[in-house]
Amino acid sequence: MILYDYVLSASCYKVRLMAALLGQSLTLRAVNFHPGREHKSPEMLALNPKGTLPVLTDGDTVLADSADILRHLTSEHPEWRSTDDDTWLAFASDLNDSVGLARLHDVIGYAADIDKTRAAGVTALRRLEAHLTEQRFDGLIFLTGKTPTIADIACFPNTALAPDGGVSLDPYPSVRLWMRAIRSLPGFIEMPGIHRLHELAHPA
Amino acid sequence: MDWIAVGLAQDVPPGVVIPSRIEDTEMAIWCTPSGRYHAWSDRCPHRGMRLSHGFVRGETLACIYHGWQYNETGSCDYIPAHPKLTPPDTICVPTYTCVEDGGVIWVSLNSGNDPLPALGARVPIRSVPVSLSAKDVAAHFGTAGFTTIAVVSDYDTLLAVQPCTDTSCILHVLATPDADPKAVSRWVEELRTTLEGVPA
DSSP states (O other): OEEEEOTTOHHHHHHHHHHHHHTOOOEEEEOOOTTTOGGGSHHHHHHOTTOOSOEEEETTEEEOOHHHHHHHHTTTOGGGOOTTHHHHHHHHHHHIIIIIHHHHHHHHOOOOOHHHHHHHHHHHHHHHHHHHHHHHHTTOOSSSSSSOOHHHHHHHHHHHTGGGGTOOOTTOHHHHHHHHHHHTSTTOOOBTTBOOOGGGSOOO | OOEEEEEEGGGSOTTOEEEEEETTEEEEEEEOTTSOEEEEESSOTTTOOOGGGSEEETTEEEOTTTOOEEOTTSBEEEOTTSTTOOOOTTOBOOEEEEEEETTEEEEESSOOOSOOOOOTTOEEEEEEEESSOHHHHHHHTTOSOOSEEEEOSTTOEEEEEEEEETTEEEEEEEEOTTSOHHHHHHHHHHHHHHHHHSOO
16 A cells, blocks of 8 residues: 655544554655645646545555545454444544644645634534543543544544644643543554653653 | 642543643643642743653653653652763752642642632532633622632532633533533533623
């Protein structure tokens, strides 16, 4: 499988993280998204007419939607699936359009009504916090149950990167514990702005 | 106003550090692996990095930047770049009085001599940020002080109010032990909508 990848993209990181957690190796092709706009190059448009990243190719299959890619990667891993995933894959789009857009505005100068975008981010994070809090009342830490699914992997990156877009995560204790649980998963990998749990490293 | 709630114990399990604040005082709240809570100034004395970005290692809090480790009194115990050095006593983090009581983490920026707020038989449910000052929340309920506010509801609710900024505070919600926590959680979401909808 080949992933056309941009290291700072939250959506590309979803794919890298999911593959790492599954132990699935990917061939990474770095695309100069910024400032090169290489995702709009003729070669990339031939592959994905929408001109977006990530793009995953697996033989003749070409997938250009991160939710579709997560489903594809886990097609033979039912333990990473739940009947509630679709709700949270849709919610992951809300996160992408709010805290995700605010981050792109702040980090690489995307056009956005920044106050409105951040306010939408707060609304999304409040919804996430309320749901995860109710899950904790039932003794569950992940979005759909006791174990993580593609729902968690889809929602984690833009949530964890929200402070890069000026949206604080400080007041959301259930979100914090959920992110901690994801960062504790065997095989977890980092991206710039999302670090591993240092507690798990060997003491000095 | 002596004791202020800064979090719920269930949200800061052993080995976890979180950022918190009482007005302009920014704090790192952390819990040792053996379950003791501490509230410190959120600045590493070395380079000023927020200690709440750091991590708990053994019974110490370590800064994420250069790994300086601080023991439970706030004194620096270990500097990884100088492993043989015993750090001087002058390298220490300002600490605040911090206790856990009734499942709530309380901090005093004053003497800490006042008795802790009475919670009755209530148990902690959750913490909810509100885009309104603590003063405005207190005014809404017709009270001047805001350490704790008993609110009439089906759940015998009590709000421990944490003042954060001129436009934000956190409500730490407690309720009768037989209440359904999900019902209380939804009740406080509605309360927040009401509070934030009231024109200033």
